[in-house]
Amino acid sequence: MDLVPLKKHSLTPAQFEQLADVPPEEEWLANITNLKTRRAYKEDVREFIAFTALQDYMRLRSVGRSHIISWRKDMERRGLAPATIRRKLSALSSLFDYLCERNAVTGNPVDGVNIEDYLALTGHRSDVEGALFRPVKNNRTGRLDRHLDPASVYRNIVRKYGLETGLSAEVMGLCVHSLRATAATNALSHDSDIAKVQEWLGHANVSTTRLYDRRKSKPEDSPTFRVKY
Helix, strand or coil: CCCCCEEEEEEEEEEEEHCCCCCCCHHHHHHCCCCHHHHHHHHHHHHHHHHHHCHHHHHHHHHCCHHHHHHHHHHHHHHCCCCHHHHHHHHHHHHEEEEEEEECCCCCCCCHHHHHHHHHHHCCCCCCCCCCCCCCCCCCCCCCCCCCCCHHHHHHHHHHHHHCCCCHHHCCCCCCCHHHHHHHHHHCCCCCCHHHHHHHHCCHHHHHHHHCCCHHHHHHHHHHHCCCC
């Protein structure tokens, strides 16, 4: 079938070639719809490039995990707030995730940087067959080389801190599952790709992930609040 170009609103051959040559890094930035987030992420990546003395975006392909750790330690040395450091690492991770999707890099060097810190502190890095997250005390048996007890996670974390903030787990339905739904909704509300959230939650089908998206259930978004007389 012959392709007949439209005369109105069509790209010229020169414009087509120009768009085809847009670097993946620029595409990633353009896909961030929130202007405030785009501006912050752009500045974060620029800061990392300046810190590592990279000449341009193309050199990002040679970045390894050691570069990320060195940058994070530099930010800690400068006294940046933990939330600020997390945002900057998140910006860089988002960029590398996009580069992975475009096959521009083979992996995301930001992944695993924090798990590295955790293992260094816990001292069970070499126990590759054992549980990753373990208790810090065990009044019953004294053993610390086992996985966290699910009931203990609910009782000592979810319920405990829920009560401290004034939320009754029994009345509000506060549970580990509801926290997953809250985390998924929060990520999607901040422009996270639903495919990435699906992978994050371990869902086999994206339709399951959509069940966790509670953005449409917010009272302020109800049509009731839009009615005007």
